[in-house]
Amino acid sequence: MRIGALEAGGTKMVCAIGDENGNINERITFPTKTPDETMPEILAWFLGRGIEALGIGCFGPIDLDKKSPQYGHITSTPKLPWRDFDIVGYFKGLNIPIGFDTDVNASCLGEATWGGAKDVDSSIYITVGTGVGVGIMAENRLLHGFTHPEAGHILLSRAANDSYPGLCPYHREPHFCLEGMAAGPAILGRWGLNGAELKNRPEVWELEAYYLSQAIMAYILILSPKRIILGGGVMKQEQLFPLIREKTAALLNGYAALPALDSYIIPPALGDDQGIIGATQLALKAGA
Amino acid sequence: MRIGALEAGGTKMVCAIGDENGNINERITFPTKTPDETMPEILAWFLGRGIEALGIGCFGPIDLDKKSPQYGHITSTPKLPWRDFDIVGYFKGLNIPIGFDTDVNASCLGEATWGGAKDVDSSIYITVGTGVGVGIMAENRLLHGFTHPEAGHILLSRAANDSYPGLCPYHREPHFCLEGMAAGPAILGRWGLNGAELKNRPEVWELEAYYLSQAIMAYILILSPKRIILGGGVMKQEQLFPLIREKTAALLNGYAALPALDSYIIPPALGDDQGIIGATQLALKAGA
Numbered sequence: 061m062r063i064g065a066l067e068a069g070g071t072k073m074v075c076a077i078g079d080e081n082g083n084i085n086e087r088i089t090f091p092t093k094t095p096d097e098t099m100p101e102i103l104a105w106f107l108g109r110g111i112e113a114l115g116i117g118c119f120g121p122i123d124l125d126k127k128s129p130q131y132g133h134i135t136s137t138p139k140l141p142w143r144d145f146d147i148v149g150y151f152k153g154l155n156i157p158i159g160f161d162t163d164v165n166a167s168c169l170g171e172a173t174w175g176g177a178k179d180v181d182s183s184i185y186i187t188v189g190t191g192v193g194v195g196i197m198a199e200n201r202l203l204h205g206f207t208h209p210e211a212g213h214i215l216l217s218r219a220a221n222d223s224y225p226g227l228c229p230y231h232r233e234p235h236f237c238l239e240g241m242a243a244g245p246a247i248l249g250r251w252g253l254n255g256a257e258l259k260n261r262p263e264v265w266e267l268e269a270y271y272l273s274q275a276i277m278a279y280i281l282i283l284s285p286k287r288i289i290l291g292g293g294v295m296k297q298e299q300l301f302p303l304i305r306e307k308t309a310a311l312l313n314g315y316a317a318l319p320a321l322d323s324y325i326i327p328p329a330l331g332d333d334q335g336i337i338g339a340t341q342l343a344l345k346a347g348a
Numbered sequence: 349m350r351i352g353a354l355e356a357g358g359t360k361m362v363c364a365i366g367d368e369n370g371n372i373n374e375r376i377t378f379p380t381k382t383p384d385e386t387m388p389e390i391l392a393w394f395l396g397r398g399i400e401a402l403g404i405g406c407f408g409p410i411d412l413d414k415k416s417p418q419y420g421h422i423t424s425t426p427k428l429p430w431r432d433f434d435i436v437g438y439f440k441g442l443n444i445p446i447g448f449d450t451d452v453n454a455s456c457l458g459e460a461t462w463g464g465a466k467d468v469d470s471s472i473y474i475t476v477g478t479g480v481g482v483g484i485m486a487e488n489r490l491l492h493g494f495t496h497p498e499a500g501h502i503l504l505s506r507a508a509n510d511s512y513p514g515l516c517p518y519h520r521e522p523h524f525c526l527e528g529m530a531a532g533p534a535i536l537g538r539w540g541l542n543g544a545e546l547k548n549r550p551e552v553w554e555l556e557a558y559y560l561s562q563a564i565m566a567y568i569l570i571l572s573p574k575r576i577i578l579g580g581g582v583m584k585q586e587q588l589f590p591l592i593r594e595k596t597a598a599l600l601n602g603y604a605a606l607p608a609l610d611s612y613i614i615p616p617a618l619g620d621d622q623g624i625i626g627a628t629q630l631a632l633k634a635g636a
Contacts, residue, residue, distance in 0.1 A: 136605070203572075204486075208572060209572055210603070211570045230602060231599075235505070277503060278502045282497055284492065284495050284496060315519070
């Protein structure tokens with residue numbers, strides 16, 4: 061089967077042709093400009109390739125309520141040219157099934173189907189990059205509700221030795237959110253260098269792991285996932301993993317019975333491809 | 349249809365006969381002593397009543413994994429006589445379908461089927477009493493994972509004017525959990541009086557609402573429920589509801605688009621019966 065996959069991000073649009081076995085056979089990337097500039101390029105690329113279904117993992121917020129007149133739209137994004145853009149509707153002329161979800165839910169689905177969580181039915185995928193997002197698989201279904209999860213904005217306690225005010229315009233002094241304190245731009249803002257340049261500064265990663273562990277504790281207690289996968293640019297700093305495991309266990313303090321943490325809190329198995337591979341799965345689910 | 353329902357709590361066991369329409373037609377309560385003393389009374393009561401299915405909403409932690417040899421057991425409870433007790437197995441001689449879940453998931457199911465969340469497919473039920481528990485309905489299914497949610501133990505920021513160390517033996521200085529700071533025993537511990545006696549002390553409810561709002565913000569961002577129902581003894585103080593709505597909105601600070609809060613964060617519609625009515629639904633689901 062020829063499956064179209066679109067990973068729609070704020071800086072780039074990854075388009076690919078995959079199959080039902082998690083393979084990506086062809087791909088191209090376009091920079092994200094405005095819908096008028098970018099979308100015709102994407103459509104033209106897919107048009108010549110005989111795809112039988114399309115899956116879109118999209119930056120948010122998006123409308124996922126199939127009963128809503130805005131289903132398939134990007135909604136209140138700060139990227140103004142994309143606000144209220146009907147990204148699913150744009151492809152309706154293809155007359156094929158179209159699957160649609162958030163970029164992090166697509167990544168979660170990719171890892172849950174072909175990656176590090178393929179052996180369990182409940183898992184979460186956390187991306188720590190320009191922002192922090194969380195995709196949730198609960199008993200083999202991606203979790204939605206009133207809208208999709210926005211779990212990167214949960215509140216946390218600022219460390220006593222940290223005076224950084226946070227980068228989130230919504231959640232600052234005296235209540236700080238994870239994204240505002242721990243996403244890539246917050247690392248740059250706090251230390252004046254980006255993560256890769258700070259690799260050998262242990263205090264950077266101690267603090268980063270402390271914030272991520274507070275959030276992971278909340279995800280564990282609320283969702284009880286069977287696996288936690290951490291991806292995104294910041295998580296390329298692999299020294300974070302043992303720190304996060306240690307601090308999450310310390311915060312839980314023996315309360316929750318958990319699997320062995322070395323195989324519970326892990327990096328992605330699909331490298332940077334969980335989003336685009338997950339989009340092929342969104343397409344398959346839409347066609348099923 | 350004659351449905352048996354058992355709401356198994358740490359201090360009392362409520363047994364009832366209900367039907368498939370959410371009615372409770374007969375009920376009896378036994379004090380929770382030891383399994384040897386209490387369980388024969390319960391079994392004898394059900395035996396004479398011709399029930400066709402049984403639903404059990406049980407205090408936790410419990411094993412809900414149907415592939416586990418301990419499925420249906422109460423597990424690591426501090427109530428030692430009940431530790432490792434096979435409460436589902438105890439009824440197997442009845443040869444009828446048995447539904448089994450946590451007490452808060454049963455309450456969540458009751459409100460979602462016949463109560464304040466019957467018009468939505470995603471909701472949560474929070475009980476604030478001797479402890480704090482959360483039941484989660486996500487797109488018409490009760491949420492489980494590695495185990496059931498333990499969302500009463502999520503961490504929060506202690507108020508600057510509060511020096512109470514918390515009652516949770518796991519989550520104390522410098523990281524305080526919701527249950528340890530806001531359950532009924534914490535109110536008594538902090539103020540020296542119980543909630544009903546403190547009704548006219550606004551500072552008590554300001555603080556209580558502050559803690560509950562921090563947790564509710566996390567539940568909203570992670571689960572995106574379409575309705576939030578707050579029950580349990582502490583929530584009999586109805587002055588909490590407007591305070592919780594106001595503080596939750598202030599913490600979110602406009603980030604998440606939400607329904608009107610007056611109909612979003614609400615008391616139970618089923619009074620104190622959501623648990624036992626929910627248990628009848630657990631029985632129906634087991635028989636389906």
